[in-house]
Amino acid sequence: MFPDRLFKLAPLISPEMDCTEVTSADQLERPELRELFRLWKSKAGDRTAPSRTDIDVIELKPWLPHILLVDLMEQQADVRFRVIGTWIAEQVGRDDTGKTISEIGGTDRGKRILEEYYLAAIRFAPYRSCGTFFASAGAKSHLQAERLILPLSEDGRRCNKILSAIYFLNTDL
Incomplete structure (x- = not known):
């Protein structure tokens, strides 16, 4: 289990962060993310979240270019x-x-991403995050991105990995 200090992170979530819990695929704008959410839900079954081994990489093929698989560190730092x-x-x-x-470098954007991942871990629930996309040249304010953050659990009691995917909202990329 994560230490108690993990639960102190929740109030630190940035107020400008557009990050909301997802309970239905209809809350997601991108059809690709709706389908990924449905796959995640089907793999979870009656559990809060599926394990990484429940999801075959072949099943993830449609989303692979847009996927992030993240290990959560024990000290949530x-x-x-x-x-x-x-x-x-x-x-x-x-x-x-x-x-x-x-x-990679502890930027404000990196801190925000970390907060989003740990919010999903703390609450043990999927989340949707939207905002300005940050690329190699910095913020691309004309490009808004939607991120789906899905908790994974090896033991059914705590989130130890995050499966995430990101797509632009205002383009087909």
Whole structure:
């Protein structure tokens, strides 16, 4: 189980963060994210969340370029990116697979992403996040992105990984 200090993170969620719990696929704008949410729900069954091993990588093929698989660190101070989709790597200008947010650089955006992941972990629930997309050249204010954040659990009691996907809202990319 994560230490008690994990639960102190919840009040630190940035007020400007547009991050809401997802209880229905209808809350998601992008059809790709709606389908990924439905797959996640079907794999969870009666459990709060599926485990990573419940989801075959072949089933994720339609979303692979847009997927992030993240390991949550025990002391909730960081996350490690296990998988970063090719589309995401192209958009940000690098592939940070295997790195932690602190290794990449502790920017305000990195802190916000960390908060979003741990919000889903603390609440043990899927979340939707929307906002300005940050790419290799900085913020692309004309591009809004929608991110789906899905908790995964090996033991059914705590979230130890996050499966996430991100798509632009105002383009077909």
